[in-house]
Amino acid sequence: MPMAMNAGSIWADVLARHGDRPAVRDDDGTTISFAQILEIAADFTRQLGPRRLIFLRTASSAASVAAWLALLASDHAVLAIEHDLAPERLAALVGLYRPDAIIDPQGATTPGRSDILGGTTLHPDLAVLLSTSGSTGSPKLARFTAAALLANAAAIADYLGLGPYERPFLALPTSYSYGMSIINSHALVGACIEVTAHGVMQAEFWDGLSSRAATSLAGVPFHYDAIRRLGMDRLATPTLTTLTQAGGKLPAPVAARYAEWAAANGRRFITMYGQTEAGPRLTWLPPEHLASHAGAIGLPIPGVSIDLIAADGGVITAPGVAGEMRCSSPAVMMGYAHDAADLARGDDLGGVLMTGDLASRDTDGILSITGRASRMIKLFGTRVNLDDIDAQLARMDVPGVAFGQDDQMRILIEAGDPETVRAALIAAFSFPPRGLLVKAVASLPRAASGKLLYGALGDAWEAAT
Template sequence: MNAWAQLIESHGGRPFVDDDEGRSFSYADALSYGRALLAPVGDQRAFVVLLCSNAAPSIAAYLALLASDHAVLLVERDLAAERLTALLGLYSPDAVVDPLDETPVRRLRGGTELHPDLALLLSTSGSTGSPKLARFTSSAIRANAASIAEYLNLTPDERPLLHLPTSYSYGMSVINSHLLVGAPLSVTACSPMQPGFWDRLSAVEATSIAGVPFHYDMLRRFGTAKLELPHLRTLTQAGGKLAPSLVKLFGGWAQQTGRRFFVMYGQTEAGPRISYLPPERAAEAPESVGIAIPGVELSLLDDAGQPIEEAGVAGELVCRSPAIMMGYALSASDLSRGDEQCGLLRTGDVAQRSEDGLITIVGRSARMVKLYGVRVNLDDVDALLLSRGYRAAAFGGDDQLKIAVEGADPKVVRALIIESFSFPPRGFDVRSLPAIPRAASGKVLYADIARHWDDGLAA
């Protein structure tokens, strides 16, 4: 019996999860239900793809998989069919589990060799269904959950309302950290922009909510009065940089009303949490991602790979943590590989440290953006469009994905992107130009495209 199974069984009949449809499970019942659901997979260790949704049966299946010896890849249930088919073809899992389907378990040919320590796989690029996966041990995921539970001071009396996708590392971490302390959670398919979310928030007397920058921008427009419920005491934010003005707004509101607002930073590869801004520092340091979470060590390296000790000097942020992934996987053959990171992650983010030790991200070196909290690999977008015959260049910042296409109808490309990646329509802008500017080496000149984005490019 693994450590997760022992923990879950120790929670016994405590309430575990409920959803929009009124379905609910105790810890014991969820484990029993999930194990029965997974019975067709068999007892022999297997590689399982779980199609996730914010529904109690899906959370119960996840619980049972944590408690099993299987290795599981979490994929959102509404991932475009083409992207799912590509993932299955590349990694050859033994089974696909969809708890909401009439036939919840579909056995496949499988046969992929698995490393004995491999327990969990997460896509590195959210809703794009990137074939690049992060590989984790069970102990790594548990270590990050324990750190989160510690700095948030979680107890069995908590009850989060989770609307984030459960295959998304942030959503997964909400489940894991509360599972660790035996707290119940409510899940909803409604977003904060829908009345159903607020109805559920009140009905279940949720103690906390988690959101990405887009959600807090929406909450600003709604007004903080919607949050002034007697049971709601904690708000957390991750999934991209929140504007300092909003950090001040929600941090100040939380202090005035006796609540807590946590700004957090992380990466999928780190399991996912890396740092947090203590709530009492939000007003004075709203641009900061704060301090390392318990058990994590953060350092800065210069271009020569040497440590930076001085305050105010920028360098690459490096994380040492027991929750770091084993390494990446690009195909089925990589799933047999061992730990290649040894607890160390070079984040690709450029940061600096203040005199009193607070970390501030000042740049990003990789071609990634956070689109409404979901990390998007811009190279995935370019590659998908090229495979369909479109030369394209994707760029932008958090919640500002922009795609330039060469000599094509932007409306056609826009429809293709929505179909392929399930991006929200308001999340990106597609425009056409006669030719994508390139250097003599053939490298795309993204800066030139960005500079002239509003200078007559056809939308």
């Protein structure tokens, strides 16, 4: 029987194929090649020894992206976290999972610090941990093998037709599964990732998009709504051929507007759907279907199959009937981790994921989301577990509950000053202020049993001053 590869061998082989080709370049012009990334991986092993649990604090720089790829190509297991994650959230993650080192965006390591506990037992196949709830720093993590992320990267490269000539303009963080998938899929084909720390509202963003000859741009609904308001003529850079969107549902009229613009200007606008737990991409809407199916999530990507499951557990075959999406994919996570002990676990899911999202399929086989079965929203592209917000309110000794919809989280509280609570939540979770609203009520709607009536929260919000 052949000897099994270590967790990073398959990614090391991928990077080695591209030699001295540039892998990543940032706003300062710093350029790092694939060969240099493999040297960084070797340095990490020399500094840290074999097979460690590493936290990587990510930033929008060439050094940060290179560190991510180097760790992916090593035998270490890595959790990518946002550089501006609130200190108390980072401390909680460190205490819970006991990493052996934290690596900052410039590649410096911090082994031996008093708050770095170490000693966590890792399953031999574990390569990557991803946060399931974006900037909340939720202790619930998704566990992945290196092969799973490679499978998703290969599928993305397939349906997008990626090649080494691509120059994706990346403003999304590495710690966000969408941003990670852009890095992985382009590294797979030997493309150079043009990473930027600038946002779409800054002139430097648009200058960089043009001067660095970007071929593609990825964004969440917030980005595309902002670009529409700024003027879509900003996208008229000659080298820019592909726009991709994920991270939440783009309103159908906005999607239709981009479909019209793309068709008129010889570009591709591609909407996609995924979940962090799926590595992350699951479906895509081919551009030829966008005009007639604006707002739909499309078709399964290569290697993925999707069934719609009725409440009784049966598989729905009739068009137009909604059910929970059950996805089979080689990129599905091994399972969740809630603490360090879970990092020794094997594959709990066998490549099958119940998404918690409800969808229907039309006569063309195209899927559309109809609702959610869980308490998750997307806040400007970041997936947020509302239970995490409720838990923070409890820690603040504020009776309250979070609810709402994509890009607008609402908090009802029974005690305290709404503006004080709002400021505290923004500070704790690094939320964009425009996405969070807080109101006070005399009492939250509850049943006689004392159970919170989630269905009545909307009416209570409207009645509140």
